[in-house]
Ligand SMILES: Nc1ncnc2c1ncn2[C@@H]1O[C@H](COP(=O)(O)OP(=O)(O)OP(=O)(O)O)[C@@H](O)[C@H]1O
């Protein structure tokens with residue numbers, strides 16, 4: 335009984351700090367979703383392009399990011415790059431951890447988004463492009479009016495899963511002292527050793543956040559009519 | 566109108582068209598028959614440059630369209646195409662399907678394009694389906710919308726690639742009727758089809774293709790009832 339009481343006390347005590355962490359987590363995730371979408375769309379079209387100047391860099395980017403752990407990417411960017419700059423210029427160079435976190439998460443998420451966007455575009459029936467082209471529409475017109483509206487419906491659901499994964503994966507930023515949700519939990523545990531109540535609280539806050547995103551996504555999907563009509 | 570000279574098409578090592586030469590006059594209706602894989606679709610697709618010919622020349626109204634400097638989109642505006650599997654845009658109503666290209670490509674105002682689309686849907690007997698999405702239309706209706714869509718660009722030539730072979734038998738007639746009307750109005754048409762009745766009623770000539778060449782050609786009756794070539798005869802014996 336007293337154990338339960340002490341656990342509850344810890345949960346209450348750590349809560350404000352977890353909320354502050356959650357704000358950072360949401361902030362980092364939101365920015366990363368935004369930039370990751372832009373990067374992902376660019377890389378997707380790059381990889382679909384027939385021209386090697388666009389195609390090759392996109393492939394290298396996507397394969398490198400998807401073939402290496404986010405954890406290592408965080409370390410490489412936060413410690414590796416400033417170290418490199420310092421070695422090269424002799425000047426001390428540091429990056430703000432939150433900025434670093436947003437940059438790395440955006441780059442990481444962009445690579446996964448690129449594959450989702452590309453797969454969505456590719457899975458629109460070939461005949462659609464041919465029909466549009468046979469009517470004299472340009473590649474660009476066909477993409478905009480015919481292919482993308484159909485692709486978007488295929489892209490949104492997996493993209494949503496990607497956003498949820500990104501929110502959870504942002505916990506890895508604790509390693510570079512971004513004071514997000516997990517890090518604040520770890521700090522509290524290091525002072526109090528109350529691991530169980532703290533981390534269960536951390537987990538529940540993540541759960542609340544991911545459920546929140548799911549709700550938003552379900553709403554967006556309904557608005558876009560992802561699940562209705564069109565065959 | 567269309568002049569094809571020694572047209573070749575390779576897909577990698579596979580030579581699909583092995584030197585096709587043919588002339589189609591204005592207002593002529595030419596039917597193309599031949600076994601699966603003989604290159605009929607590839608031939609049609611070369612004519613509006615959905616496939617790039619490997620060698621040979623294609624002239625449409627005297628213009629050399631196989632010239633790499635030519636604007637492909639301009640050619641396609643004049644050459645309508647109807648596909649076996651309709652390829653309607655599923656996220657647009659029948660009306661929008663028909664109106665889209667005139668707006669985007671010909672620069673028609675929304676009103677002009679929708680008026681034209683209405684007229685064309687009426688022409689193919691589907692004025693009451695204007696606001697319906699393709700998924701709620703039968704195959705025959707979808708194909709008629711697809712024909713209206715191609716006509717909306719006011720093409721000079723219409724290409725049909727097995728327009729009725731994906732249809733249930735009871736819907737073949739409604740599509741063929743639309744095509745017959747079109748032929749009688751004087752549209753220049755090249756039609757890949759095995760519908761002998763259609764070929765005999767409105768076809769001026771029939772080409773029999775096999776293994777990438779035109780093996781035999783003649784009037785519908787010459788080909789269907791008095792074929793000279795053994796390959797033509799054996800093919801016809803299988804489909805008739
Ligand atoms: N894009 C492509 N890439 C590689 N091979 C192709 C391509 N398109 C067609 N082919 C091949 O070219 C050959 C001729 O195909 P085509 O579609 O022109 O035949 P078809 O006479 O229209 O046959 P069907 O009656 O089955 O429609 C076939 O062997 C086909 O596999």
Ligand SMILES: [Mg+2]
Pocket residue numbers: 605606607726727
């Ligand atoms: Mg074919």
